[in-house]
Amino acid sequence: MAHAKTWHEKLYNHFGQYFIIQEILYKKKTEYHEVIIFKNSRFGKIMVIDGIVQTTEHDEFIYHEMLTHVPIFSHGLVKNVLIIGGGDGGILREVCRHKDIKNITMVEIDHTIINLCQKYFPNHSYNAYQDLRLKLIIDDGLNFIRETKETFDLIISDSTDPINYGKNLFSLEFYWNCKRCLNKNGLFVAQNGVFFLQKDETILTYKHLKNIFYDTQFYQAAIPTYYGGIMMFAWGTDNIKLRKKNIQDIQLSINNTKLNFNYYNAKIHISSFYLPQYIINELNKN
Structure with a gap:
């Protein structure tokens, strides 16, 4: 009996997760990244960039929601949104579900990633690239944010890990x-890795954001693809009231949109800001 072909993630030197490959759908180097897309029986289609799992078909909804x-x-009261990165289209899809949002700007460095994900992961974007509110810009995220004169109510940084071109973000x-x-009361959020395995990354972000925002915090979610513990999301704003809303206020806002979710709800929203003590201890040291 032939051995199944496996793929080994290279994010960490000391160990890493394996996936059994059913079929390789794409394997090529773009202008910026080495990309592999393959099928796995449990996670569906998986996209790998520069040796690191970026997204999967079956659990992407947790991260993006x-x-x-x-x-x-x-x-x-978000009206103007900036998405930096996010070429798979998942964040764009979720933002577009909010009909009160007026303008969506998305900056992605690699147009090939967008094209690949529209082909192999169509449900990630779910036709969001056709939304008339979208202005898509192909550029390095740091270069764009350094040069732009536009302002936003919300900036979402959906970057790769801080390796190669992702370091700038x-x-x-x-x-x-x-x-x-950011406009007055504006809010910045970003993916920040799995703390248990990427502690230094989170602590460095914490130090940077503490120098910039009045309210710096992290919230979390458990996402099977990003194994090793809970994934951290960085949060920065000058309006601490945004993080202090109660569950009734959040539930009322959800009810008003009439949106349904697969992971997110009002209780998850509130509880996601409660971090394990080992993380709090490390952050308090800094």
């Missing part, structure tokens, strides 16, 4: 420029 709806419902310069581009 949490990185989108927690800040939108916390803010309550974890820099102090990037965070400062995001703050500069």
Whole structure:
């Protein structure tokens, strides 16, 4: 009996997760990234960029709902949104579900990723790229945020890990420029890795954001694809009231939109800001 072909993630030197490959759908180097897309019986289609799992067909909804709806419902009056990264279209899909949002700007460095995901992961974007509110810009995220004169109510950084081109989106310069581009009561959120395995990344982000925002915090979700514990989402704003909304206010906002979710709900929203003590201890040291 032939051995099944496996793929091994290379995010960590000391160990990593394996996936059994049913079929390789795409394997090529783009202008910026080495990309592999393959099928797995449990996770469906999986996209790998530069040796690291980026998204999967079957559990993407957790990540995309949490990185989108927690800040939108916390803010309550989002009209202008900037998405940096997010070429798979999942964040864009969730943002587009909010009909009160007027303008959506998305900046992605690699147009090939967008094309690949529309072909192999059509449900990620779910036709969101055709939304008339969208302005799509192909550019490096740091370059865009450094040069733009536009301002936003919400900035979502859906970057790769801080490796290669992703490093720019974890820099102090990037965070400062995001703050500069926020309207009054504006909110910045970003993926920040799995704390148990990427502690230094989270602590560095925490130090940077504490120098910039009045209210710096993290919230979390458990996402099977990003194994090793809970995934962290960075949060920065000058209006601490956005994080202090009670469950009744969040539920009322959800009810008013008439949206349904697969992971996110009002209780998850509130509880996601309660972190395990080992994380609190590390953050308090800094």
